[in-house]
Amino acid sequence: MNLEYGPEYEDFRAEVIDFCMEYEGISFENTSSKNISRSEWQKILIEKGFIARAIPKEYGGFGGETDIIKSRIIATELSKAKIPGGMGGQGIDMLVPTLLEWGTEEQKQHYIQPTLHGEMIWCQGYSEPNAGSDLASLQTKGELKDGNWVINGQKIWTSTAQYSQMMFCLVRTEPQAPKHSGISFILIPMDTPGIEIRPLVDMTLNAGFNEVFFTDVTVPEGNIVGKRGDGWSVANSVLGHERGSLADPNATMNRLNTLINMMKEETIDGRRLIDIPSYRDRLMQVQGKVMANQAHSLRLLSSKINPGQNVKLGGMIQKLVGTELRHEMEALAIDVLGEIGTLYEETPRLKENGSFQFHYMYFLGLIIGGGTNQIQKNIISERGLGMPKEPKVQEAS
């Protein structure tokens, strides 16, 4: 066991801490004196090499080497100093790595830079009304006609579609081929004629996702990533990125601190919530889980830099454990606040902007999205523990 990153990294940490002090208190709010726009901030972070580190300069990245220890130091220090990190979203987190792996030179040149700079927002068009967990049964159709893909069909649950310039979409282009090998990965500008977007309001009362309808939507042949029929592999190569990022341990730690502070401030009959033994006991249980989670993320980091350290099962459990933990933590905040915990949206006596209720619901969404937690348990038991797959049911004719 050696938890030291070494002097080189400690120098780097000092550099990051200096940076955090320089930008202390910056905010994206107009009302703040230290106001900065998101895209300006994004550029500053890229220039420092704090994000997009290993992405070549010609595509708008920093052009350095991948260094996951540095990335961890950056994430930890920014989070501690409450300095906002870089932009996320499906374009930056999923599409960019996909293009780096599968894209043509032209696609990389065209899409990566504006995506990194937050000028091109992407949505992920995978799920359909009849293709959720069983994604490979998707039916949105793409036909090649006169050098263009002509697309017809429907997507659903498409997060941020209404704000996006582009969609990366899974489309069935080889109807004769077996289920998994008939799919292609196609890039679609959202202003193409024939696209209709209908926002769907989710349980948090935000329109977090959408239905997207395609009627003869026509995009150039060259908008395909990978070859015809490769779409399943292209999409799967980065699904792991999404799953790992759904419950960031730094965010979880910050959230625990918010909960603790709240329990010290709020009272029942003048008694602090944290002084009530049954509430305190539940807090300590959640803290134990958060600590285990933190330590586990260090073990995973270690396995990435020490070849031979096998933590395969450990990687598979992250989405399941991380999202359930956040949901449980927000539920605790609501319980200890009692009636006050039910307040939401604009109302007197609201605590923390209603964020406990919001996250309680939001993380239920993440328990379902990104591969449901039941599907995660299938993956853990089958690929992690080597248990048998479900027997296949013959298709009804």
Added chain:
Amino acid sequence: MYFGLSEEQNQFQDYVKKFLSDNVSVDEIRKIANGDDQKLHEDIKSGLMNLGLSSLLIPENYGGLGGDLLSAVSIAQGLGTGVGPISFAGSYVMAPIALSLGGNDDQKDKYLPKIASNEIKFGVGLSEYVAAREDSGIELNKGKASGKALFVIDGDDADFFILSDKGGTMFIVDKNEKGLEIIQLTTVDKTRLYLELNLKNVKAEVLQETENNPFVIQKVIDAGRIILSADSIGASETMIEKAVSYAKERKQFNRVIGSFQAVKHMCAEMAADLEPCYAMLWQAAHSFDHDPDEARLQACQAKSHISEVAKMVSKKATEVHGGMGFTDLLGLHYWFKRIGLNRQILGGPELVREEAAELQGFNQ
């Protein structure tokens, strides 16, 4: 940076696991638990002791290996996998730490080398300091101890006991001392023995550095809690392995039961909850060795969280086995009971969580 057990620690753990799987099957465990075969038990004990368990935590200048708590953790995990029916947490972890930190030079000279060479053995009874149940509790008066100690750890065959008064002053009593009555307690887990000691004006040799200095007893308790947690992790690991492999064999409705999702998901839940416990355990031991400010909180939280996860595993793994899981024949219950016992010793989850809260100033 490397987060995990070292190659050497892994190897040591593998020796222990291998010894147990080669020599201590469920049949042997049953004989030992029933007290049916003293010779067998002695052979197993000495086989394990030959791996060097007694000298692990003794400093090198006293004839030991000078290992740290993380090394002891790696062994305790191994012992837990096979419900190792020998003393460890008390005799070879808590006692050496108590003597090293709390003893004066004479006391260290007198006891440490002999623990290392396995000439003497210590039992450790600190339950009254953690939480005194019923009529337990000991008072020290001018070198004489009176009162009762419950759940003395590793007291079988002990030559000496390390006990403490309510203030955390620790002392040694010799098993042959006048006024000492030794009573055997029987818990659900008969693979390890716990004692009650009844003291009436018994001569007590105070560990000098522990007088008015609860720091030492706290360290000793932290270490004990971490080692018990490691034992429970090992036991949980085995229970999951047994459940998964049973589920791959047993057939119902013309299918192996491991192809039923209800069964797969129980297994996935056990694995997902246990997996982060390893890192938590190692982090707690590492802090014990290198980061004293963090150590107590981590020891409390590890004891609490790991006890909870292990309890869940012990239940679900039994369920996966169906009626067979409930039988004595299969012997899964030995692991179940080990987990149940470790959970309560040196403070159950609620008590240690309360301590964790106190450490952070959460209850005023």
